[in-house]
Amino acid sequence: MAPNSLFAILLRSPWWASFAVAGLIVLVASTLLPAQYVVFGALGAVPITVVGCIAAWRQWNAPNSAQVEQALATALAQPWREFADTLERAWQAGGASVERLNHPHADFCLTQGARTTLVSARRWKAATHGIEPLRQLHAAMQAQGVASGAYIAAQGTVTDAAVEFANAHGLVLLQGPALAQLLRSVR
Incomplete structure (x- = not known):
């Protein structure tokens, strides 16, 4: 993974940042897309949500x-x-x-x-x-x-x-x- 890719940046960021980006994707999809395509636009948030879960797991186990x-x-x-x-x-x-x-x-x-x-x-x-x-x-x-x-x-x-x-x-x-x-x- 490239060190400055979106996924790499989100893995280094606080876990909640990934969920905020995923929420933003869902919000933009529901606002800009026709009703029949909102689900497909919102599916773009799934990989970001997975990265958020991975970041949360890593941060939960990391020492303070x-x-x-x-x-x-x-x-x-x-x-x-x-x-x-x-x-x-x-x-x-x-x-x-x-x-x-x-x-x-x-x-x-x-x-x-x-x-x-x-x-x-x-x-x-x-x-x-x-x-x-x-x-x-x-x-x-x-x-x-x-x-x-x-x-x-x-x-x-x-x-x-x-x-x-x-x-x-x-x-x-x-x-x-x-x-x-x-x-x-x-x-």
Whole structure:
């Protein structure tokens, strides 16, 4: 899905925005269309309503800002070994088998079904996350023949160049609410 498509924008928006757009479509259809065609015009609101339901489900299960801050603060207070154990338990709770790697650029190898993902998490406390660790992770992925990778940033900022690199090479940046959701799944 394109990042700026209507559906993508509505998925990132509050759930009620989708229902407001769907209501607007029904209102316009009932106002502008002849009576025999109103139902067909109103059916255009169905996909928007489905997107609203998906957004509501995601937002219902998402941690609030206080929970995100608390989960990230807990992660930052942990030493590496404890943080790695927490990540491992979270991924195992999600159904993945986790292998710890002794690799300078990848810390975990996750396998879930036929999908394998390399994860770099060691720099989770860095103040700024630049492009170099992502390049190293991508090189490790290519060396091991793995198609997907994830980089964990619990604190600090990720540079624009790093975000662009991640998007271009299929790397997932786990930070903020997504990381907090993962860490909270352990409890």
